[in-house]
Amino acid sequence: MKQLAPLSATPPPSTPVVGALVSATGPGKEAMHPLLPIMRNGLDPHEELGRLRHEHPVVAFPMLGLGKAWLVTRHEDVRAVLGDAGTFGNELSLARDVTMPHTAGQWRPGGLGFHDSPVHTRRRRLLAPAFRTRVIRDMARRLEDIVATQLERMAQAGPPADLVRALAEPVASAVMSELIGVPDADRRATGSGRFDLSGELGTSIAAADRSLEDVVELVARQRAGRRAGLLGRLISEHGDQLDDRELAGLIDGLLTGGLGTTASMIATGCLVLLRDDRLVTSLRREDAPIDRLLDELLRYVCVAQLAFPRFARRDVILRGQRIRAGDAVFCSLPTANRDPALGTDMDEVDPHRRTTAHLxxxxxxxxxxxxxxARLEMRVVFPALLRRFPGIRLAVPAERIEFKRFSVIHGVESLPVTW
Structure with missing residues (x-):
């Protein structure tokens, strides 16, 4: 079977990002911008990702000091990679030919994303009770109160307002603070530059380390004093088996995964809704069938640009490409979610679409x-906002909304609204 030639090295810094993402360098060879997988045109994946999904669904590309990395863009293939933990692992020790900046050399990730069984299984079981159906259902009333409080503050301040800072971030922060027992979750979760890959990788990792050290101090304080939330439960029930750093890694992972993504999804989902009068009208009804629309918004927006990288445990063939043991595999979730194989008009929001197996x-x-x-937060926030402010609308033309650039978590920088 004919193999696709490996792509050449990273384009020089002077290469313009837009318009030169993929340029011919010889027969069968192309140069790809290393940040293409996290580039968007507004709400849409960059058009070059759509071309790759059609023509080269599994393609070699340069990224973040990894000697050999692959980008996977089709829905079927992404599910195959993410669903096969026996072939594709998450442990960084599986990677080969890794060139890390000196600032990243001693990085030791906590949480779940960079670990396989048995570490991943053990840690996930520790956290799972906090997200059981009964627990989430019991949180609904408290979440309604949190959202109502933020909406009242917006009303008292008067228009205009930035929905990112007036609603999305405060709600996500309050929920995570209460669930985990960590005050000021928004300040502790992300750190400056944690999700921004426009600079060196070491800058992002250093920001992650700063956030982790902050949580280590919180763990120590709860061990010695009053215990609250999930963190307090973990200390009380498993404190003898978990040291402060492992506990901090678990909590930091939850804050990272549960705050930035949810806040971005709330704000960006609001943008999608406010651009479409049909959606606004339907959500204002008390009996609005919201679950199908939520799935469609999640599929369409998909703020998580990439899944955690996987590393091949052994040589494997995927779409005709030989992925060797130790190669990194990156899965583009937004591009897979727009795959035409899932249905028609996947680049549009269809509130009547049958729920897809989105990623x-x-x-x-x-x-x-x-x-x-996360689904509960959206289910509460969207209708409450639209009912509390019947005349709410964008305060600037939609084309002037500024989006994050080169961020693993996509979203709007701000969302000005008025009413």
Whole structure:
């Protein structure tokens, strides 16, 4: 079977990003911008990702100091990679030919994303009780109160307002603070530059380390004093088996995964809704069938740009490409979610679309543990906002909304609204 030639090295810094993402360098060879997988045109994946999905669904590309990495863009293939933990693992030790900046050399990730069984299984079981159906259902009333409080603050301040800072971030922060028992979750979760890959990888990792150290201090304080939330439960029930750093890694992972993504999804989902009068009208009804629309918004927006990288445990052939043991595999979730194989007009929001097997929360053993909580937050926020402010609308033309650039978590920088 004919193999696709490996792509050449990263384009020089002077290469313009837009318009030169993929340029011919010889027969069968192309140069790809290393940040293409996290580039968007507004709400849409970059058009070059759509071309790759059609022509080269599994393609070699340069990224983040990895000697050999692959980008997977078709829905079927992404599910195959994420669903096969026996072939594709998450442990960084599986990677080969890795060139890390000196600032990243001693990085030791906590949480779940960069670990396989048995570590991943053990840690996930520790966290799972906080996200059981009964627990999430019991949180609904408290979440309604949190949202109502933020909406009242918006009303008192008067228009205009930025829905990112007036609603999305405060709601996500309050929910995570209460669930985990960590005050000021928004300040502790992301750190400056944690999701921004426009600079060196070491900058992002250093931001992650700063956030982790902050949580380590919180763990120590709860061990010695009053215990609250999930963190307090973990200390009380498993504190003898978990040291402060492992506990901090678990909590930091939840904050990272549950705050930035949810806040971005709330704000960006609001943008989609406010651009479409049909959706606004339907959600204002008390009996609005919201679940199908939520799935469609999650599929369409998909703020998580990439799944955690996987590393091949052994040589494997995928779509005719030989992926060797130790190669990194990156799965583009937004591009897979727009795959025409899932249905018609996948680049449009269809509130009547039958629920698709979207990948907004990932897939397989690493599927987002907090998915039910994130869905609950959206189910409460969207109708409450539209009912509280019947005349709410964008305060600037939609084309002037500024989006994040080169961020693993996509979203709007701000969302000005008035009423």
């Amino acid at each position: 907004a929360f990932g897939f397989g053993v690493h599927r987002c543990l907090g998915a039910p909580l």
